[in-house]
Amino acid sequence: MNVVYNLGERRRKKQWKFERSMLRSLSIHEMRNDAERTFFSGQIGETVGTLYLMDFCLDIGIDAYLLGSEYARFGYFGETAEQAEKRCEEELNALTGQTASQFTAWYTGGERSIDEHRKKSSAFIKKWWKKGFTEGEKKYRLRLH
Template sequence: MENITSLSDKRREKQINYERSILKDLTLTQLKTKAYECFGVFMHSGKFDYSAIEDGCIDFSIEAYLLGASYSRFGFFGETMQTVNARSRREEKLLVDQLFDYMLIWGNPGENDFKNESIYYACEFLIHLWWSEGFEKGEKRLKLRLH
């Protein structure tokens, strides 16, 4: 007797395989380096525990990378990166807000509004950086027919 699989199961399996293949281009060293570039300056202030937030930065960076890679098909079909980014702006903003909340909880930045604003811009920069990187890698894989 044959197993009956649903269309949603097949789609999910295809998505997982795509994510595995796209993540092969990404290294942990790259993720840690970019996270340190964005948030290392806050560590030197003395009140920011970088070791507590590094794992979260890596997780959110991977999510942003995968989001950009999933939207790269629009770039492959002729849209510019800016128009595709506008298309995914809501999901990217959600990642930025979640990373910022994570920073406020685990990073212990205090009540300084100026510092909190700086942290938000650093979160925004990190997410957009990895979104762009994922977009470019995904588009390259599509052009090379590696999808």
């Protein structure tokens, strides 16, 4: 009996398995609280825009966390977090740009507001990327990948 494996499919399944295992160690409650502190600290009440943006922040935070965990492989092989972060700088900038654009679209406030949204977005994304990197590195060290 001949068995033919599709290498791309096998890689994709391995990646999904790794991502699922990483998501088990992620606290959505902690991420939600962090997003509230970072982006919504001065607002009172919940509006449709706030609820939408909170969901968007959680999605972006999860993406940053998984991206960090994916690049943790380089940390396992001896690179520092800063070196690994430079490898995925383009993806992190894209996530930061998307987040800042969403906040700018919902809250108008001029040029100063755009810079403020970009700074907050960058800090939030880098924080969750770093957490994903740290957790991923632990999994690689324990050979749980």
